[in-house]
Amino acid sequence: MRFGIVVVLLGVVFAQDIRPQKYEPKEYPGIEAWLGNLKEDLHKEVVKKLQESAGNWREVADAFLRVNNNELPLLAEMVKRLEALDLLEAKSDWLVENLRYAIRARQEAPWKLDDKTFLEYVLPCRLRYTHFSAWRGVLYERLAKMLRQATLKKTALAVNRYIAKTIKRQEKRTTVFGWWRNPVEVLRSGRAFEVEARGFCIALLRALGVPSRSHRSGWVEFFDGKEWLPLYPFKPENFAKKEAAPMKQAYEKPGTLIVRFRKGKTPLSNFASFSINKESRDGLFDIVWHPFMGGKTDDNGKKEIKLPPGRYHLIAGVRNRNGDAYIFHKIFKIESGKKVELDVDLAIPTSEYREEDWVVRRLPDEAKQAEFETQSGKVKMAELLAAKSALLYIFNLKNEPSVRMLPLVCRFLAKSNVEKAYLLFIGKKGNADLNKELAQLKEHPPVAFISVEKARRLFKLPYHKKQKRFKALPAVLLFKQGRLVLWSEGYDLNIESVLEAAMRR
Known part of the structure; x- marks a missing residue:
């Protein structure tokens, strides 16, 4: 009971x-x-x-x-x-x-x-x-x-x-x-x-x-009213002696690290998943610089960092769609008064792709039976699935990456042997802005049209209801003999290389 x-x-x-x-x-x-x-x-x-x-x-x-x-x-x-x-x-x-x-x-x-x-x-x-x-x-x-x-x-x-x-x-x-x-x-x-x-x-x-702080290379500093001086807690005999610093170059004129982060050709703006480290005496990494100390990258994925002369480790990372980490590691040396430039590509190599990196979701059955209006009639999705190879580029003009990636996809199509391709525009026929964008291209595939509601229903595209916009456009779908080998969504200026690798799958 x-x-x-x-x-x-x-x-x-x-x-x-x-x-x-x-x-x-x-x-x-x-x-x-x-x-x-x-x-x-x-x-x-x-x-x-x-x-x-x-x-x-x-x-x-x-x-x-x-x-x-x-x-x-x-x-x-x-x-x-x-x-x-x-x-x-x-x-x-x-x-x-x-x-x-x-x-x-x-x-x-x-x-x-x-x-x-x-x-x-x-x-x-x-x-x-x-x-x-x-x-x-x-x-x-x-x-x-x-x-x-x-x-x-x-x-x-x-x-x-x-x-x-x-x-x-x-x-x-x-x-x-x-x-x-x-x-x-x-x-x-x-x-x-x-x-x-x-x-x-x-x-x-x-x-x-007494004003005090931790020096990023591993000791205490105090302010004596004029300058910051070192203090080594267990070594009072070295009190205020800059030359006694464990890192001899700490008080020399610093050098400059200029690092640029990108994913393929896409700059990683406002990026913070990286740190500058030194090896400690017990074999671990001690962080000497992190974005919480001095800010994230700028709009071009660039960050300038002043560092004392010495040998450092740059560690950066991104995650794939499954949440698995891809880690970049680079050893570099800083010399007094000199600049070091690093270009860091954090695009996960296609050789490391898992299935969820290639295809973000399966093609719904309803989409396989769909048909779309074109300028001259209608096209059925079944035609793309029946082709030896086919590409569908789903886009609008509100999501800026759609516009920037359009010429890259068209350039890929011009040099590839994709049998069928369509640009599926989320909007109505006769859109003047669309016509202006297409007029700037040397050549492009035929255009089909789909409503916002139908695009959401057929392709399950992520959508922000309050803001009334798609979260990740464009969507690039590549088929080989009816099999979906690539479904990519969102901003990726490396899309040509990704498409070329997908064609080899």
Whole structure:
């Protein structure tokens, strides 16, 4: 009997419509009015972060309602630098504590910092690869009186000596993947591997009001009021010595990497799936540059990156229609003051294609029986299927790739031995814009016409109902003796090569 009751109760619970929570300012009176005191751009950033906080948004919102008018913009600056996982884990107490100890460190320090330096290199409380926590208050209360000196540089040296003396270095990482110990855990355990020590060092410097950051090649840097200098947590004897950097060329004049990404002839604009890496001493790759550090590629698929002299690994990747990764790897060398140009083609070689790369979907039975209007009559799909080889190019003029790829497909047809081919235009006869496009071609196959509704129904073409447009045109279908050997959709300036390879299948 009890078992039956439990089953029924569980059934009721799991039958409920459980939806993810989202930021609802109406449920938290006063939050929108209070955030309205922020500048417009900063206000938008905060709202975005509250939305990213999902079910934890009330904790984050509560922190904003607990600060005064002078603290409000500083809390906003701190929150906008948090990542999604930080926002999901954040507690109101943690946010307020980190904020107020950062302000206190600035006010009590014997040096002055400009707002930009403070906001970028002292205020931020997130540390890479650690769970978000309230670390600043613990470090300040325990170590500020002991370590703070009269200048930024002397304070940084005191921190360097303290870490080398009190934190035991672990030679090996506890795990290749997973989280680092946060600063409080490092302080309490008295041990850290090299990367954890860097995070602890940055946290301790910031807790004391010293601007600090991680150098992308693997050590800490602090700002002494004039310039950024290196700090090696376990080697205080090398304090501020640029020549002691593990990467000797780090402080030499950098070189420039100019990299262009494309898929065949198609530039990969706004591309971010790549990184610049160096080999670490334990045989792993350490990321020294990633688009989150300096932005994605431009409209031409190009990105310029300044790098210290040295040997690097460029790693980039794309996925096929099945989600399988195709990885590109290139080793290159940067020399001081010189440029290196790399052209990266991320088009998956046709030799690596799987069936779903060649054919995005099967031809529906209804489409096999269809017929379409032409300028002079009608054409049946059965005629294409009966031919030794045939091509159907489905397009419109609203999806720009349709226009750009049309001459490429026509050029392929002119030099190939495809027996039958039709351009299937989604629209009505007599379209003036279509006639203008066709007039620019030296030659082209006959044109057939189909309505939007019929194109969607027969070919199952992906369609955006709200925007009333097709998601991926043109569609290129190639048949050999009635067998569909290629069905490609969307932008592909490498379509000629793909068609040539499909003809050999």
